[in-house]
Amino acid sequence: MSFSSLGLSPALLQAISARGYLTPTPVQTAAIPDILRGGDVLAAAQTGSGKTAAFALPLLQFLQEAPAEKPRRLRVLILVPTRELAQQTAETIRTLAQACPSSLKIAALFGGVSINPQMMDLRGGADLVVATPGRLLDLIEHNALSLSSVASLVLDEADRLLDMGFADEITRILALLPTRRQSLFFSATFPTAVHALAARMLHQPTRIAVPALAQNQPDIEQRAIVVDAGRRTQLLRHLLKENKWGRVLVFVATKYSAEHIADKLHRAGIKAAAFHGEFSQGARDEVLADFKASKLQVLVATDVAARGIDIAQLPVVLNYDLPRSATDYTHRIGRTGRAGKSGIAISFVSADTEAHFRLIEKRHHLKCEREQIAGFEPVDTAAPANVSSATDTVNGGIKGKRKSKKDKLREAAAQDQND
Template sequence: MSTQITFADLALAEPLLRAITEAGYTQPTPIQAQAIPQVLKGGDLLAAAQTGTGKTAGFTLPILHLLLQRPIAQQRPGRPRVLILTPTRELTAQVEESVQTYGKHTPIRSMVMFGGVNINPQITALKKPLDILVATPGRLLDHLGQRTIDLSGVEILVLDEADRMLDMGFIRDIRKVLAALPKQRQNLLFSATFSDEIRTLARGVLNNPGEVSVTPRNTASERVHQTVHMVEQIHKRDLISHIIRESGWHQVLVFTRTKHGANRLAEKLVKDGLSAAAIHGNKSQAARTRALEGFKQGKVAVLVATDIAARGLDIDQLPQVVNFELPNVPEDYVHRIGRTGRAGATGSAVSLVDPSEIKLLRAIENLIKKPIERLPVTGWTPAPRSAAQIAEDAADAQREAGRSGRGALGNGRPSGART
């Protein structure tokens, strides 16, 4: 569909088309070609699109157009016309970047709002007129509680990565936010998959929605070459260090199951002479932004991340993803490897699998409907373990066992915790 259509065909306002051209785009992606006309009509929309499909511009562009078409003479401070809810800080930043990029030739004003940083600068910013607010649910509720924001003027609501918001226990927060919104509004819900839970949420939020889907449910990208190395957990850090150094990879995203595991792996890689950084929920926003920028610019070769921290990372042409541990939820594997092989490029996903993870591997293979090739590691033999290392591994195993009861994602985050 998108091969014939250009952005000019979508009847977007001239300032938006100018910004699109300056950003180097001429043709919309499939999700943009389907979603933009639907949003411009003013109706509700349920859209299935994974990260990397161009979905963010699929809603920011038509929203900017609608705001330009319906100017308000006197906009009151702290009273946004559009509310975009996202699950993580990184995703709020990504959406805001899209709004800034495409809205740069317009007078439209936007801001981001998330936890983990001082609330006072946000309160100050809300004293000025505002068109678009991009927020995580927890911090938005803090502002509602302090009456520093007025949601009575919201014309358009976007729930972005709604499946992840449900996974992270945000459903109660979302319901509280919905209760503060006007009944008459346009609603857009974006999700990587149309699970039963998403359908239930959609029925409660959307009114007679249009529906678009550009990714077959839960299918891993055919452009990603997937392999597995069977290796005991205690040898994984040595093996991944060996693989990265031998392969000469210059940009690799590594997923761990826990924050502690991310820290330990990054420390090990740095000790072995690689430029590495970890990002997870315990890191300050400044540290996460710094690590991500370093990774995008090529100063950091290895970014080690937990699933939640990596959600919303938008990295063009990422060639390599490594699963240091398999996720407990098979769909998360699809999200992880979908970070590579984007925009027609090929990518590679390597998983290090301990014998205790075989059940998880089988669940993933059932989901993607194909076996993943097992490959032996050439030129590497496990180094003997010192008594200190054995003791440290035992302590790690105990720590892991203590975390395992805290939710399906196994990342030590209590249900309903705020981002």
């Protein structure tokens, strides 16, 4: 099937061609015609499957067909969980909109930066807004925009919106929207809470679930390397040297670990930086720009980087710490193997995280052979006696119990000796 068969305008077909899109992905083929008809959609598809274009293209066509108004009235609202996803989505839509005959005003609204420039940007209205819920409500309270004219609402990464505690904000936003509107849900996963929200919001939606067939899955080689927890940094340095990877995204559990490991790598002569949610927006943008430009070889990040960050041709993702949930594993490894490229996803597995990794394998119908690297064979072979089940073991600790600052300092001191 071709994009021209989906009912898109010549201008958008030109934009698609300029972006290098050859044929629609399964989620685009299924969703675009229904969105063009104005129906509600509930779509589940894996990360990197083209979800953004699936809703952006038909909504841009809708905006082109609507009569021009001054001041502009907000017609399309897209809610996303993170700053990075807001910026990335808005940039993708702006690029696609460049070929449209009439200009559209697209605004990205997110916290972590001063609200004043965003208020200025909204003067004269906007046609389409991509926003995080908290900042959107702040701007509404400042009378910078109104939701009374919104005709289409998109919840992108709806599961993450709820995971990050935005349920109350979403409820407040829904109360400000017109009752008659188009509502679209797009996400890689749909847990119970998202289904409940969808049932409340959507009217006879088209349900789209792209099967996890081999031809639809990103080309990601998934590997598991067993190593003692105290030797992970040494092994990471060894792998970087042996494989000569140009860029590696390393996931850790905490901002403390991100800063500590990035510092260790930097002192070893490796261009590395930390990335976590407590960075200012300016610092986030600078670090990401350096990583995308290959000025950094290693980005050590918390799960704030697991969604919404699209780094072209990222060859390797490495789970230094295992993700807390099986769902987060999907989003982490989905940073590689994007846009038809291949990638490698490596997980470090130690004695006390083996049970948790088996749980991840079970949830994803996955089986990774355990590898050992010469010189880094594990000494610890049994989980601690106080760990009773797979659900207890997460990132080397017991679920629900956070390590104290003293414990972290002791671990860091021990790792310094090992490294």
